[in-house]
Amino acid sequence: MNGSLHPARKVVDIKLKRGPAGLGFNIVGGVDQQYVMNDSGIYVSKIKEDGAAALDGRLKEGDKILAINGIKLEDRTHSATVELFRTAGEDVELLVLPKLPAHMNGPTSSPPDGDSSSSSSSSSSFGVLAALLGAAAVLAFIVMRFQPQLRKHF
Incomplete structure (x- = not known):
């Protein structure tokens, strides 16, 4: 045990074959569109049903993509990353840092699934x-409004 609150996450190498609908997932993030506060990484926002990623089963919403075909995504804009995906060819190799499991306590490195921002929990x-x-205000109004009438019936 190294004293860490979270177990070390292993980087995963995922190879996908582009299908008729592409690789089958959407991304968010980049230096110009941070998805996670103080992190300009690229994250999987949605896995499309029956797409290449869904059929493979290893890539999950909230995973951080570190590289495409050996090209690191660090310090890239969102649009530059999208272009890398478009020109990556039929066989695509992704280096992925899996999302922390949701059941762990403490802050996570990525927000909840979906395209919401990390502030959605506090706003909800x-x-x-x-x-x-x-x-409570409506209930207090009703009690105060009808209290005299309630006394008349007793």
Whole structure:
């Protein structure tokens, strides 16, 4: 045990054969469109059903792609990375850092699945809090409004 809170993640080498619909996944990130705060990496945002990535089964939403065919993606813009994918050929080799499992405590290196930003958890918490406060206010209004009428019926 090295004292780390998170077990070391192994980089995975994934080889995909481009199908009729491409490689079958979408990406987010880049130096111009950071998906994870303080990280300009490229992340898998969506795996398309029945695409090459889904059929292979190893690439997951939230995984960080480190390289395409040996070309590192560090410090690249989103559009430059998209162009690398477009010109990568039929057989594509990806170097991937898998997403941390969702059940682990503490901050993760990538946001939840989907295309939402990393602030979606806090904004949804505020939404729940606002809804609860609104419900409490309505309930208090009803109790105060009808309290005199309730006394008349007793």
